[in-house]
Amino acid sequence: GINLHGFWLFPDNTLVIVKAIANKLSAIDRAHASYYYYNYELFKSKLSAFKLFVARTLNTVNLYSKAVVAVTPDAQYMLVAFNFNVSQIMVNEGEEARPEVLSSVREGLKSGKFALIVATDLSTQSSSFKSAEELSKEFKVPLVSTYTISSESLRDYFSLMSFNLGVIVSSYTNYSFNTTSGELDTLHYSLIALSLVLLMLIIVETFILLRRR
Numbered sequence: 001g002i003n004l005h006g007f008w009l010f011p012d013n014t015l016v017i018v019k020a021i022a023n024k025l026s027a028i029d030r031a032h033a034s035y036y037y038y039n040y041e042l043f044k045s046k047l048s049a050f051k052l053f054v055a056r057t058l059n060t061v062n063l064y065s066k067a068v069v070a071v072t073p074d075a076q077y078m079l080v081a082f083n084f085n086v087s088q089i090m091v092n093e094g095e096e097a098r099p100e101v102l103s104s105v106r107e108g109l110k111s112g113k114f115a116l117i118v119a120t121d122l123s124t125q126s127s128s129f130k131s132a133e134e135l136s137k138e139f140k141v142p143l144v145s146t147y148t149i150s151s152e153s154l155r156d157y158f159s160l161m162s163f164n165l166g167v168i169v170s171s172y173t174n175y176s177f178n179t180t181s182g183e184l185d186t187l188h189y190s191l192i193a194l195s196l197v198l199l200m201l202i203i204v205e206t207f208i209l210l211r212r213r
Helices: 011-028 030-060 073-081 099-111 127-139 157-173 186-212
Strands: 067-070 085-089 116-120 143-146
Touching (some): 011 030, 030 157, 073 116, 073 157, 116 127, 143 157
Parallel strands (some): 116 143
16 A cells, blocks of 8 residues: 655655645745745755765665665655665554564564664654564664654754664664663764764765755
């Protein structure tokens, strides 16, 4: 079926949304139509640069097109935007994780098929997230929590997606368990993710400026 969860995270969908907004604003405020379409073209240019940057980043750490598990459907569009192969979604809306699905996920993790388990801010309080935590610990595979909705510190599409990319890359490249508590060193990952996000934003903005010269 059609997945309507987090559809705004997929780059092509985002571009359609921004174009629709520009069209609507131009129809309402014709005097400034050129301004709205300029912003649309600017967003389109940034998006192209960002997609290229994502591909290069994931290729560098050998994550490009890797098979991953999404805990819930809202993570799917974001993961596809990052060129991951979403081989398994643990649970659909309003459901508990079915035994046959968990069995399939377990087999994939055991065989090394899946590189990551990815959750979102909307699923961290669910029973499916608890199941994902258990699987992550059992098979020593990173469980990454990402964001689907902007916040005070992640105000636009590029800062949100850059943060998610930073979290995913840092979790994958630096994954380890605290041998005493058996839990992730979340402070360590947060600092690495923040550093990567800042670096990504600098590189993306520089790339855009160079292209426009």
